[in-house]
Each structure stands twice: as structure tokens, then as C-alpha cells.
Amino acid sequence: MRADIRRWLRALLAVALLALPACADLGIEPVAPTPGSPSRVQLEQLLASVRVVATRGHPGGYERGCKDGQGCVFGPSWTDDYDGPGAHDGCGTRDNVLSKQLTGVSFRPGTNDCVVIAGTLDDPYTGNRITFTKADAGDIHIDHIYPLAAAWDMGAVYWPRERRVRFANDIDVNLLATAASANRAKGDSTPSEWLPPVRAHHCFYAGRYLTVAVQYDLPVTAADSAALNDIVRGCP
Incomplete structure (x- = not known):
């Protein structure tokens, strides 16, 4: 040549x-991000606003259960008795999330449009379309985007109980319906430990996680900050 x-x-x-x-x-x-994801500029603004700490603390005392003798530190699951969106409307928080997020929703007659018995979920973590029926309600979980156990370790241990109950039931900020398998895989992990299995949903997830952190003045760890920065660099 x-x-x-x-x-x-x-x-x-x-x-x-x-x-x-x-x-x-x-x-x-x-991979193009899922529709509805925040822009890179919006994510950078959230990153600039969130507090960063070295590591996740372990103050102890976290007890979610509300049976006799248990701590019930975030209040009863899916209570209607709290100060926030959807509160005191006669519907439980889980049904409020389902009715807000599912399409083609059907309600149980006689419940004042509270108890969701059917609908379709476009899963924000897996990207799958899931048919919801009351008979198979366990197929869809309600995820705390910023996990309760992580929030406890990162500062909620010092909150008044009323603020913790609101946080656990905040349908506008911290709750998403998702596949049970995704919620189980996530557990109480933070972004350095778990991300949605579909990369196209990472920008959306980063935006929601950072929004919760900023609105509730919860920090992210240095490892989480690094993971979130990596995501943001790939968002348009």
C-alpha cells in the first residue's frame, strides 16, 4: 500500500x-433517555443544590414495622393520616399512587374511586408495560425513590415523626409504582448501589432521586454523587 x-x-x-x-x-x-426525563441542565442544577457527605451513617434504631412493640418510625404503611398531597381523602397512599400513575384505571364500586382494581402501568424502571389487576396486586410495588432506611440513616432519624410520615407517603415526590422484581432488587439501595435495569431510564431516575434529596434536605454520599454525575454527563 x-x-x-x-x-x-x-x-x-x-x-x-x-x-x-x-x-x-x-x-x-x-441510549436516548425515556420521555419526560429532566434535561442535563436541570439535573446539573439539582446536583449543585444537593448536599454531599462522605458516607452513609448508621445511627441505628430504624424499625419500619408498626406492630405492638415495634418502632413504626415512618408511621403505618400507606396511611391516609398525614400532612401532604392526597392526605385525608379517604384513600390509602398505595391506591393514590396507582390511580395517579396507571392508565385505564378501574375502581372498586362503592369506594368513592379509591380502591384501584385494574389499570396499566408503564414501568418507570424496567420500561415494561404491566397489566394490573387486584387479584395479582403483588406484581406491582410502590417504591420509595429515596429509600426509607437510607433516609433514616442520612438524617430522618432527627426529624419529627410528622415529617417522617409525610415523607413516607409523599405521592408527588418520593413514590413510584414499579414491578415487584425491580423494587425487590432495589431494596434500600442508593444510586451507587442500584440503578434501573434499563439505561434509558437513568436520567429520569437521577432526576427523581435528586429532587427528593433537595426538597427534603437529605444528602447523597460521595459515591452516590459520583454515580449521579456519571448519569448526568450522558443526558441530553
């Missing part, structure tokens, strides 16, 4: 490599 042709091919290859996105270096194709 002539030397001038080899030089031309090398130059062409160099230009092509420079044009590739950073994720291509890892063999990962770029």
Missing part, C-alpha cells in the same frame, strides 16, 4: 475515533 494512502487512512481513523461518544470506548451504544 502506498505511504500516502496509509497516511490518509490513519488520519481518517483518528477523526472517526474522536467523533465517537465516550461511552463507545466501553463498547456501549448511547
Whole structure:
């Protein structure tokens, strides 16, 4: 091969490599974020507003259960008795989330449009479309985006009980319906430990997690901050 042709091919290859996105270096194709995700600018503003701490504390005393002798530190599950959106409307928090997030919702007759018995969920974590029926209600869980146990460790241990109960039932900020399998996999993990299984949903998840943290003045760990920054760099 002539030397001038080899030089031309090398130059062409160099230009092509420079044009590739950073994720291509890892063999990962770029993925467009799911519709409704915040913009990169919005996410950067949230990142600039959130507090960052070195690590997650372990103050002890977290006890979610509300049976006799248990701490019930975030109040009874899905209570209607709290100060916040959807409160005191006669419906439990779980049904409020389902009725807000599902499409084609049907309610049990005689419950004043409270008890959801059917609908369709476009899962914000897996991207799957899930048919909900009351008979198989366990297929869909309600996730605390910023997990209760993590919130307790990161500062909620010092909150008044009323604020903790509101946090646990905040249908506008901290709750999402999702597949049971996704919720079980997430557990009380934070972004450095778990992300939605579909990359297209990472920008959405980062925005929701940071929004909760900022609105409730909860910090993120340095590891979480690094994970969230990595996500934000890939958002449009």
C-alpha cells in the first residue's frame, strides 16, 4: 500500500475515533433517555443544590414495622393520616399512587374511586408495560425513590415523626409504582448501589432521586454523587 494512502487512512481513523461518544470506548451504544426525563441542565442544577457527605451513617434504631412493640418510625404503611398531597381523602397512599400513575384505571364500586382494581402501568424502571389487576396486586410495588432506611440513616432519624410520615407517603415526590422484581432488587439501595435495569431510564431516575434529596434536605454520599454525575454527563 502506498505511504500516502496509509497516511490518509490513519488520519481518517483518528477523526472517526474522536467523533465517537465516550461511552463507545466501553463498547456501549448511547441510549436516548425515556420521555419526560429532566434535561442535563436541570439535573446539573439539582446536583449543585444537593448536599454531599462522605458516607452513609448508621445511627441505628430504624424499625419500619408498626406492630405492638415495634418502632413504626415512618408511621403505618400507606396511611391516609398525614400532612401532604392526597392526605385525608379517604384513600390509602398505595391506591393514590396507582390511580395517579396507571392508565385505564378501574375502581372498586362503592369506594368513592379509591380502591384501584385494574389499570396499566408503564414501568418507570424496567420500561415494561404491566397489566394490573387486584387479584395479582403483588406484581406491582410502590417504591420509595429515596429509600426509607437510607433516609433514616442520612438524617430522618432527627426529624419529627410528622415529617417522617409525610415523607413516607409523599405521592408527588418520593413514590413510584414499579414491578415487584425491580423494587425487590432495589431494596434500600442508593444510586451507587442500584440503578434501573434499563439505561434509558437513568436520567429520569437521577432526576427523581435528586429532587427528593433537595426538597427534603437529605444528602447523597460521595459515591452516590459520583454515580449521579456519571448519569448526568450522558443526558441530553
